Amino acid sequence: NAGVTQTPKFQVLKTGQSMTLQCAQDMNHNSMYWYRQDPGMGLRLIYYSASEGTTDKGEVPNGYNVSRLNKREFSLRLESAAPSQTSVYFCASTPGTAFYEQYFGPGTRLTVT
């Protein structure tokens, strides 16, 4: 049981490049989330998917897109990376909504130069 996995662990992009961060969970959870964590800012929600087939914006969605590929996988895409997107990105999943604990992946450290 791997829990929540994220790839890649580290990435360096040049401004304007695109990339997709991958997230998968093997716990049969319904809801999945993408957060970014910046120094002194805590975790801020980018997008989430309450159930397969649905996605919703969080607090800081600009510059990002998501795809809930199936129940297991939830990807985050940066179409044209900007230095302001330098951050650590975490994926999380939960059995359902805000009434349950969240399980986090190990994170992806992204640097945009």
Place this chain on the structure above:
Amino acid sequence: SQQGEEDPQALSIQEGENATMNCSYKTSINNLQWYRQNSGRGLVHLILIRSNEREKHSGRLRVTLDTSKKSSSLLITASRAADTASYFCATGGFRDDKIIFGKGTRLHILP
């Protein structure tokens, strides 16, 4: 905007002492959760307390919730070096599908 706000932002105590962190929030909640994050790692869930509960224990952790004051506290008793980490509270609403994290308290246990 962030719902929960932890206090203090940073805390250093001697090993063996108790550590107390507080979380205040603004709107009505269904539950409040506490998470730990070791440096460079993902968050790990510690404890969830529902709005109709006042206190909850898990090992050396004790969480209280006062909905009238919109605040919660996390007490870690008999601290150990391994407790050095950042601690975050997160609140869940009644109608939301998401929880909102505070900015965290950095706890440093001194040997």
